[in-house]
Amino acid sequence: MSSLAAFVKKEFHHILRDRWTLMILLATPIIMLILIGFAMTTEVKGTTFMVLDLSQDAASRSIIESMSQSTYFTFGGYLNDEESIDQVLRRGESGLVLVFPARFTATGVQGGQLHIAVITDGSDPNTAKTLTNYASAIITRWARKQGGAASPSGLVEVETRFLYNPAMKGAYNFVPGVLGMILLLICAMMTSVSIAREKETGTMEILLASPMRPAAIILAKTIPYFVLSCLNLVTSLFMAMSVLGVPVRGSWFALVIVSLLYIVVGLLMGVMISTIANSQLVALLISGMGMMLPVMLLSGMMFPVESMPLLLRIISHLIPTRWYVSAMRKIMIKGLSIGSIVTELAVLALMGIVVLVISLRKFKPRME
Amino acid sequence: MLKYLVQKEFIQIRRNSFLPRMILIFPIIVLLILPLAANFDIKNINVVIVDHDESMVSQRLLAKISSSGYFRVSGQRYNDSDALRMIELGTADMILEIPYEFQKDLMMGRVPEVLISADTVNGSKGSLGSVYLSSVIQDFTMELLAEVQPALEMASRVSIQPHYRYNPHLSYPDFMVPALMVIGLLLITGFLPALNIVGEKESGTIESMNVTPVRKRTLILSKLIPYWLIGFFVFTFMMVIAYGVWHLVPAGSLPALYLAAVLFVFTVSGFGLIISNYANTYQQAMFMMFFFVMIFDFLSGLFTPISSMPEWARIISHASPLRYMIEVLRGVYLRGCLTQDLLRQLIPLGVLMVVSNSWAIISYRKNH
Amino acid sequence: MSAITVTDLTKKFGSFTAVDHINFLVKDGEIFGFLGANGAGKTTAMRMLTGLLRPTAGTGIVAGYDIRKESEKVKANIGYMSQRFALYGDMTVDENIRLFGGIYGMTRREIQGKRDKLLDNLGLSTQRNSLVSTLPLGWKQKLAFSVSIFHSPRIVFLDEPTGGVDPASRRRFWEMIYEAAESGITVFVTTHYMDEAEYCDRVSIMVDGRIEALDTPGRLKEEYQVSSMDEVFQMIARKAQRTAD
Numbered sequence: 001m002s003s004l005a006a007f008v009k010k011e012f013h014h015i016l017r018d019r020w021t022l023m024i025l026l027a028t029p030i031i032m033l034i035l036i037g038f039a040m041t042t043e044v045k046g047t048t049f050m051v052l053d054l055s056q057d058a059a060s061r062s063i064i065e066s067m068s069q070s071t072y073f074t075f076g077g078y079l080n081d082e083e084s085i086d087q088v089l090r091r092g093e094s095g096l097v098l099v100f101p102a103r104f105t106a107t108g109v110q111g112g113q114l115h116i117a118v119i120t121d122g123s124d125p126n127t128a129k130t131l132t133n134y135a136s137a138i139i140t141r142w143a144r145k146q147g148g149a150a151s152p153s154g155l156v157e158v159e160t161r162f163l164y165n166p167a168m169k170g171a172y173n174f175v176p177g178v179l180g181m182i183l184l185l186i187c188a189m190m191t192s193v194s195i196a197r198e199k200e201t202g203t204m205e206i207l208l209a210s211p212m213r214p215a216a217i218i219l220a221k222t223i224p225y226f227v228l229s230c231l232n233l234v235t236s237l238f239m240a241m242s243v244l245g246v247p248v249r250g251s252w253f254a255l256v257i258v259s260l261l262y263i264v265v266g267l268l269m270g271v272m273i274s275t276i277a278n279s280q281l282v283a284l285l286i287s288g289m290g291m292m293l294p295v296m297l298l299s300g301m302m303f304p305v306e307s308m309p310l311l312l313r314i315i316s317h318l319i320p321t322r323w324y325v326s327a328m329r330k331i332m333i334k335g336l337s338i339g340s341i342v343t344e345l346a347v348l349a350l351m352g353i354v355v356l357v358i359s360l361r362k363f364k365p366r367m368e
Numbered sequence: 369m370l371k372y373l374v375q376k377e378f379i380q381i382r383r384n385s386f387l388p389r390m391i392l393i394f395p396i397i398v399l400l401i402l403p404l405a406a407n408f409d410i411k412n413i414n415v416v417i418v419d420h421d422e423s424m425v426s427q428r429l430l431a432k433i434s435s436s437g438y439f440r441v442s443g444q445r446y447n448d449s450d451a452l453r454m455i456e457l458g459t460a461d462m463i464l465e466i467p468y469e470f471q472k473d474l475m476m477g478r479v480p481e482v483l484i485s486a487d488t489v490n491g492s493k494g495s496l497g498s499v500y501l502s503s504v505i506q507d508f509t510m511e512l513l514a515e516v517q518p519a520l521e522m523a524s525r526v527s528i529q530p531h532y533r534y535n536p537h538l539s540y541p542d543f544m545v546p547a548l549m550v551i552g553l554l555l556i557t558g559f560l561p562a563l564n565i566v567g568e569k570e571s572g573t574i575e576s577m578n579v580t581p582v583r584k585r586t587l588i589l590s591k592l593i594p595y596w597l598i599g600f601f602v603f604t605f606m607m608v609i610a611y612g613v614w615h616l617v618p619a620g621s622l623p624a625l626y627l628a629a630v631l632f633v634f635t636v637s638g639f640g641l642i643i644s645n646y647a648n649t650y651q652q653a654m655f656m657m658f659f660f661v662m663i664f665d666f667l668s669g670l671f672t673p674i675s676s677m678p679e680w681a682r683i684i685s686h687a688s689p690l691r692y693m694i695e696v697l698r699g700v701y702l703r704g705c706l707t708q709d710l711l712r713q714l715i716p717l718g719v720l721m722v723v724s725n726s727w728a729i730i731s732y733r734k735n736h
Numbered sequence: 737m738s739a740i741t742v743t744d745l746t747k748k749f750g751s752f753t754a755v756d757h758i759n760f761l762v763k764d765g766e767i768f769g770f771l772g773a774n775g776a777g778k779t780t781a782m783r784m785l786t787g788l789l790r791p792t793a794g795t796g797i798v799a800g801y802d803i804r805k806e807s808e809k810v811k812a813n814i815g816y817m818s819q820r821f822a823l824y825g826d827m828t829v830d831e832n833i834r835l836f837g838g839i840y841g842m843t844r845r846e847i848q849g850k851r852d853k854l855l856d857n858l859g860l861s862t863q864r865n866s867l868v869s870t871l872p873l874g875w876k877q878k879l880a881f882s883v884s885i886f887h888s889p890r891i892v893f894l895d896e897p898t899g900g901v902d903p904a905s906r907r908r909f910w911e912m913i914y915e916a917a918e919s920g921i922t923v924f925v926t927t928h929y930m931d932e933a934e935y936c937d938r939v940s941i942m943v944d945g946r947i948e949a950l951d952t953p954g955r956l957k958e959e960y961q962v963s964s965m966d967e968v969f970q971m972i973a974r975k976a977q978r979t980a981d
Contacts, residue, residue: 122532
């Protein structure tokens with residue numbers, strides 16, 4: 001056992017000496033949380049809108065007034081002709097253009113249909129839809145005000161209740177995702193490169209020739225990153241709770257269990273990658289690009305899995321992060337306890353065992 | 369002399385069997401899968417129904433909801449708490465509660481109240497979903513009443529006609545694919561040369577070049593040139609894929625595209641050089657690059673618009689070459705931009721190029 | 737005209753003096769052995785002479801050029817081979833020869849002309865398209881040496897060239913060194929093996945950054961009244977204050 005302890009100490013020294021990497025490892029989750037928390041939203045405010053007003057009468061000016069008063073829009077001026085619409089949109093000088101046909105007010109008074117064109121740059125579908133929706137809502141409200149209070153808001157009263165996240169904070173959604181990604185990153189990437197490095201420099205042969213068994217070598221290599229990951233878990237949760245206001249409503253016990261399990265799976269994946277890779281560079285590229293990308297895309301941390309085609313949805317089931325994120329969301333936001341995450345725990349445990357078996361099998365023969 | 373060194377680099381890239389494969393496969397995967405996965409569209413939302421009325425009308429409403437294309441009726445329960453359990457387990461995203469005497473109230477001209485409870489852990493999905501569901505319900509009741517009272521006056525309604533320029537079908541791939549090509553270029557011309565140089569530092573082979581008459585700048589150029597060439601090749605290759613798979617053709621100026629690509633590649637490889645000056649091991653280099661690429665990814669308008677970001681994020685995004693390149697690509701591909709339309713991107717790119725390469729040169733001198 | 741002239745060459749790292757005002761001359765066509773314990777300052781001195789490190793003080797003229805002001809010209813006129821690295825393992829024998837020939841400014845015709853002769857001499861003609869990493873160590877060392885003098889430099893610097901090689905191969909390696917010296921190339925070699933010191937025309941022994949002995953092996957043995965260079969080295973090195981890190 002003392003040889004194991006000595007080895008683990010060596011690994012710790014190695015990590016602590018590399019100050020740059022250590023700093024980045026500890027800072028990354030924090031920065032990622034800040035960025036996604038505060039900078040990534042699809043809400044648009046203060047968009048410049050311009051108007052091509054072919055009637056220039058009271059009604060159209062009244063609508064423009066309502067638009068300007070909202071926080072979503074800023075009036076950017078009148079356009080002179082059809083051609084300039086394309087120009088201002090293409091150059092990004094305006095985000096939205098309203099077109100009022102001739103004799104706007106007159107048509108309305110006579111009881112005819114009033115057509116207003118809302119033109120946006122469709123390149124970014126989300127922004128385009130959002131802006132169009134905002135504008136439509138403002139204009140519809142204006143229309144109802146004109147028509148008198150008699151018209152009801154609808155024929156059916158729809159009451160909407162937002163569960164778990166009434167303030168609609170984006171953070172509730174992505175914090176578990178960021179956590180999952182960072183933990184996997186540290187565990188898999190760092191472990192695989194660290195082991196690959198020993199293989200490359202030839203010290204692995206020395207280790208294997210020593211009385212230390214392969215399982216012990218694996219253990220020693222992964223323990224420091226285990227500790228590092230736990231540290232990151234703690235700091236990220238702290239950040240999420242204090243700065244982003246994400247609660248942990250459910251059972252802390254369940255949170256700890258599923259997180260530890262996930263970390264172990266991540267470490268084992270790192271070991272497995274190192275048995276495939278014959279050099280540090282390859283280990284890096286596999287774990288960095290080969291794993292990060294599917295995880296970011298298909299784990300549900302950023303994009304909803306339901307919106308993806310069937311094949312991708314199936315692949316997403318194979319990604320441990322997806323299960324971790326699902327479990328964490330249930331615990332943190334929905335306030336559930338360990339009984340509700342049994343599926344996730346079972347899947348993660350199964351993945352861990354499979355990866356462990358593969359790794360142990362491939363570890364020693366690989367050296368030949 | 370340069371010729372021999374560049375030849376050497378190409379030989380080594382070819383010999384390292386993993387690298388060339390990755391260079392070709394990675395952009396393909398990114399371009400094929402990412403646009404499918406990466407979208408915020410609403411689809412396949414699971415709704416659980418609590419129907420207290422169980423009338424013809426409520427059945428018709430359910431039928432309409434199922435056929436809307438956005439929703440799936442994933443079950444029916446008899447009370448709210450059972451329905452809530454489905455949400456806790458994640459087998460439903462929304463609850464629709466139809467009140468007792470729904471049909472009767474509608475027929476009598478009274479306004480019944482339905483309740484939508486949305487799981488908003490994933491903020492936008494929940495709220496957008498409830499908005500869609502609400503409008504489906506409103507449409508339904510409109511249709512119903514039109515059958516009964518055809519004369520219901522819809523006069524003086526303002527009809528809003530949305531026009532989505534440049535991307536009339538609001539296709540998300542059209543939005544994402546051009547931007548992803550930038551990421552591919554970044555990895556190949558920024559990442560890989562930096563990793564190459566750090567690799568030589570690690571194995572010590574860089575020392576052996578130092579004793580030869582090869583000047584430092586020749587050596588660095590020899591390391592960059594192969595990746596520049598590969599980068600442009602892959603860039604063109606990605607454009608072919610974009611055409612073949614996504615039917616995307618640049619609507620604007622192709623020379624402008626390549627001009628921007630040249631500026632971008634020089635900037636980004638300069639940036640890679642900076643990192644290779646500070647990093648001594650693969651791990652360090654990888655983590656530094658990951659760190660900065662992550663920050664730039666999030667702040668460059670790749671996923672969410674820059675206009676939605678808070679002030680401080682927008683300021684930082686001005687330093688990101690990614691931001692300008694993505695804007696150029698979307699501009700040329702979707703909006704038909706010409707060189708003169710892109711000055712607001714090309715000029716900053718030029719500045720960044722000078723800055724990054726100057727910093728690379730300065731940091732190189734200091735460390736040697 | 738001497739191949740190398742070193743005057744008061746000094747290198748300080750902060751307050752630590754690695755090389756302390758050394759002076760010596762190396763004659764054209766000589767085989768000069770540069771000896772010393774680890775940490776004595778050998779490697780530092782050699783790195784200054786090959787233009788890898790800037791001296792703190794003193795001057796050095798290598799192949800007629802000032803190491804401080806004309807380091808590029810120095811590099812173009814010398815060859816170098818170290819134990820740690822010499823050739824690119826992931827390239828073939830042929831590719832390595834072409835690369836280094838080209839770097840030192842040989843034309844394609846020159847390279848082609850000399851290459852076949854080189855391969856024949858080494859007995860590697862059948863291996864010209866094998867990766868260098870597949871060659872056994874002894875062959876690698878000999879190939880590396882041949883490549884280092886491929887461009888016919890005035891001086892070749894060898895940094896512990898025979899480390900880890902069996903005695904028979906070492907002998908053959910030294911035969912190659914003799915051949916090179918006979919053709920007029922000056923050989924500046926550092927080594928741990930004291931029996932190799934006997935093969936040199938003259939040797940110098942560095943201790944604690946200074947040169948404590950400089951003469952032919954024969955005269956040194958006479959001076960210290962011992963029968964092998966090994967014993968000479970022991971007697972001098974015992975005075976050392978510094979030990980290797």
